[in-house]
Amino acid sequence: MTTITLKDVAERANVSIATVDRVLHERAGVSARARQRVKEAIHDLGFGQLPVRLTRAARGKLRFLFLMPGLETEFVRNLYDGLKKARTIVPDVEIQIEVQRVSLADGKGIIAALEHVGPDRFNGVGVFAVDAPGVRQAIDETVDRGVPVVTLVSDVPLSRRAHFVGIDNVAAGRTAGRLMGKFLRGVSGSIGLVTGNQHMRDHVERHMGFRQIIGMDYRGLKMLPPVEGESMDARNRSIVIDLMRDHGDLAGIYSIGAGNGGIITAIEEMQPARRPVVILHELTRQTRKALAAGAVDAIIVQDTGHMTRSIVRLLSSLAFSEEHHDDQEKIRIEIFLAENDL
Amino acid sequence: MTTITLKDVAERANVSIATVDRVLHERAGVSARARQRVKEAIHDLGFGQLPVRLTRAARGKLRFLFLMPGLETEFVRNLYDGLKKARTIVPDVEIQIEVQRVSLADGKGIIAALEHVGPDRFNGVGVFAVDAPGVRQAIDETVDRGVPVVTLVSDVPLSRRAHFVGIDNVAAGRTAGRLMGKFLRGVSGSIGLVTGNQHMRDHVERHMGFRQIIGMDYRGLKMLPPVEGESMDARNRSIVIDLMRDHGDLAGIYSIGAGNGGIITAIEEMQPARRPVVILHELTRQTRKALAAGAVDAIIVQDTGHMTRSIVRLLSSLAFSEEHHDDQEKIRIEIFLAENDL
DNA sequence: CTGAAAGCGCTTACAG
DNA sequence: CTGAAAGCGCTTACAG
DSSP states (O other): OOOOOHHHHHHHHTSOHHHHHHHHTTOSOOOHHHHHHHHHHHHHHOGGGSOHHHHHHHHSEEEEEEEEESSOOHHHHHHHHHHHHHTTSSTTOEEEEEEEEEOOSSSHHHHHHHHTOOTTTOSEEEEOOOOOTTHHHHHHHHHHTTOOEEEESSOOTTSOOSEEESOOHHHHHHHHHHHHHHHTTTOOEEEEEEESOTTOHHHHHHHHHHHHHHHHHOTTEEEOOOEEOTTOHHHHHHHHHHHHHHOTTEEEEEEOSSOHHHHHHHHHHHOOSSOOEEEEEOOOHHHHHHHHTTSSSEEEEOOHHHHHHHHHHHHHHHHTTOOOOHHHHOOOOEEEOGGGOO | OOOOOHHHHHHHHTSOHHHHHHHHTTOSOOOHHHHHHHHHHHHHHOGGGSOHHHHHHHHSEEEEEEEEESSOOHHHHHHHHHHHHHTTSSTTOEEEEEEEEEOOSSSHHHHHHHHTOOTTTOSEEEEOOOOOTTHHHHHHHHHHTTOOEEEESSOOTTSOOSEEESOOHHHHHHHHHHHHHHHTTTOOEEEEEEESOTTOHHHHHHHHHHHHHHHHHOTTEEEOOOEEOTTOHHHHHHHHHHHHHHOTTEEEEEEOSSOHHHHHHHHHHHOOSSOOEEEEEOOOHHHHHHHHTTSSSEEEEOOHHHHHHHHHHHHHHHHTTOOOOHHHHOOOOEEEOGGGOO
């Protein structure tokens, strides 16, 4: 592999070496035309062939846009914090991160936000996606404009996003189902299902996975119809109170979405003779505390620190057309009991 | 921060710039005396102040030594494979890894191997340690000679090793205990404990953690005295056959070490009316297969890929006196069911 | 906004 | 094994 020099680029672009240098370092005082010619010349000669010290300098800054849910749960806040910390995860590159909040009720917020995203403004986009009509196309158009897209937490599998950073939610639901079955070994009774809503692909998938396992292997357990609490504490609380009132044989509760504070409170208030087995998702202050206190049996987790480091690494390697380490970027479905939540 | 130049180093060392260049790139044709003077000059001026492109060049190669158990279980083989893959995890640095096998029966193998380790031969050492007499001192002397040491899987906490890459094994035992208790909700019976041997700190700690939880919270479960199988399939097989013969109420088996093939085989052969709950450690071909087949209930895992990437990153940042990302290097105690082993 | 030229730092080729 | 010198590539300072 031969490294190209500023001289090569200068000759091809018909400008002086000094001008090439200015463009590569994004210094002021270059006409749009000259800048354009230099960029084309570099493109023709191959960006990756530039000497490391110069590409490092040229890299200088990367700007990433993240589209995140407007509904700010603690899980989402943990993702924000993770993104902030992850800015230093790629050596020698200064990464700027802009977070924009969009409604996940339908895809309109995402579609509108992506419309204005071009390579002039961002080197990559991370999307906490909802798989609604038009979103796939908006992602593909962003990619066509030259901005790589990586989905986060919730995928749009048929789009041309470069990667998905998150867990297999069907498998996560199956994991919850298996745990529930094993914790309720030999028990007969009903299982209450509390979900966010049916727009959210991850919730639907978890529900599906859970249903598969319980239906297949645990005939003694009857699943009640899922109730939508919109991931809100207040609604979840009253849902669980109703569940416990109406079903004397309630043996377990699987909470698919957020708003787990409401679920924990409801059980505390009702003080049932035998607490139902509770399995829920994501570590937050409340769920951790409940786990430590023995008020919850297990928590299924996707590590927000890992996910945010991963998406920043992936967007960076996409921006530089570099390889990435597949093993390292795989997000695992983790199971936490009080004893391994350190 | 001012970067020092070859000229600065050359003046201080009283040699020519060309000689400094040769030393920094480890090119041949430099007298030991000149090399020594240059190294001292760089040391005085501050290694970290060298320009990046030169330190990158000077970095060129890093050589790490890994002391690994002579007994080659699949877990240990997975660590080898992980080390091989991890050689490319640090950008722009060529990493050479030498693996040396030592007996873990006592500390002698480790002590002997560390004796010959100096900064001329290695830039860092990873030790799968046994906490035996003399090992702590051997590690400290290696550190004093200027070679950073990181322990892997099994720690020597009172030594001056820079980091420990592995899990908290007491917590891992507690996690196993909690799972066992929850899987045996309301059941009375005995629990069989199969361990490797009592020299291994990690085994002792897991045992301790398991005992804490069962003793505290699950009075219906009686723990039988632990039996040492030396992590060998054959011995573990006969241990489990004896356990099942002698204890009609055997409700669970916790396997603390390796040799799990023997445990799985024994249960298959005995065909008990109700299989005891089985919890064991580490994903291998055999344990995975047994998990998928439902012959095992849960596996406690420390991710060998994560651990090996972590130790290579840590040794590299120690060699370059660079910062590391603490969050990223924390090894988690993972729980695998068939459903989240993807 | 641009380039010719001087400067700086590292590398290479050669002479001893 | 060593250094003086030429060379290469990037950067800076200046003139227009």
